[in-house]
Amino acid sequence: MSIQSHLLLMAVFALFVALVGGVLLKDTARQQARAGGEILGGLMAGAIILGWVLYVFPL
Amino acid sequence: MAARSTVKRSTRAAPAKPLWLVYLLGWLVPGGGHLWLGRTTKGIVFLVALPAMFVIGLALEGRLFPFAPSEPLVALAAVADVASGLPYLIANTLGFGVGRAVALTYDYGNAFLITAGLLNALVIVDAHDIASGRK
Numbered sequence: 001m002s003i004q005s006h007l008l009l010m011a012v013f014a015l016f017v018a019l020v021g022g023v024l025l026k027d028t029a030r031q032q033a034r035a036g037g038e039i040l041g042g043l044m045a046g047a048i049i050l051g052w053v054l055y056v057f058p059l
Numbered sequence: 060m061a062a063r064s065t066v067k068r069s070t071r072a073a074p075a076k077p078l079w080l081v082y083l084l085g086w087l088v089p090g091g092g093h094l095w096l097g098r099t100t101k102g103i104v105f106l107v108a109l110p111a112m113f114v115i116g117l118a119l120e121g122r123l124f125p126f127a128p129s130e131p132l133v134a135l136a137a138v139a140d141v142a143s144g145l146p147y148l149i150a151n152t153l154g155f156g157v158g159r160a161v162a163l164t165y166d167y168g169n170a171f172l173i174t175a176g177l178l179n180a181l182v183i184v185d186a187h188d189i190a191s192g193r194k
Contacts, residue, residue, distance in 0.1 A: 009119070009167045013174070016112045020178045023104045024185055 014043035080191045085183040086144045089175075092186030105182050112175035115144040121168020122158025123151055136169070142176035 022036025064172040076096065085092030090105030140156075141147055151155050156172070159165060188194040 004163050009164065012115070013167070013170060016108055016171075017174065017178070020105065020108050020182070023101050024178075024181060 010047055011044065014040050014047075015041060061164040076190055078187060078190055081186050082183055083090070085186045086142070086172070088145055089179045089182060092183060093189070096186060096189050098189060107180075109143070109175050109182070110146045110177050112151070112171050112178070113143050116168045116171030116173075117150060117155050119164035119168030119171060120159045121156065121165065121170075121172045122171065123147065123156030124158075134150060136173055139173040139176040139180075142180045143172070145178060147176070 018036040018040035021039045022034075023030040026032045026035045081092045082096065084095050088094075088100040088106065089109035092102075093099075093105060094102035123135050123140050126137045127133045158168070162168075185194070
């Protein structure tokens with residue numbers, strides 16, 4: 001596959017996990033959207049923050 | 060107290076559908092357990108999203124790991140891959156998922172493949188809860 005953007009691949013991954021996680025955890029569409037958004041935001045923000053921490057303190 | 064126990068007993072009534080069939084269907088077809096139990100919307104979401112994740116993982120040149128007892132982490136990854144069910148069986152039979160370790164997207168491919176299987180395992184647990192009257 002020609003997609004080689006790390007950020008895009010991470011976003012696609014987070015989107016799928018958020019979709020399945022949100023639908024799995026909650027029962028109404030509104031709650032599912034909220035839970036999915038929280039999972040998506042958490043994964044994206046966590047990865048970006050961790051990326052910057054590793055930039056400063058490389059392993 | 061008596062009323063409470065009656066309510067508890069009625070919510071945990073004998074499952075109408077055999078659990079082993081829910082597990083088997085849920086494993087073979089991601090979301091199949093939910094579809095069979097009448098949770099159509101959830102089932103369709105799982106039926107689309109999980110195989111899509113699996114296919115993306117293969118397209119990113121991820122690897123379907125073999126069972127290697129001498130390497131526990133590889134064996135765990137293999138178990139996660141198998142949890143994807145029919146997509147795994149088809150890909151394995153057709154010779155997909157060889158993986159190319161030097162590919163830039165190899166690790167992403169593995170992440171997609173393994174996560175698709177693990178999420179399907181969670182979906183099967185959810186189907187179990189529904190079938191046994193806990194949800």
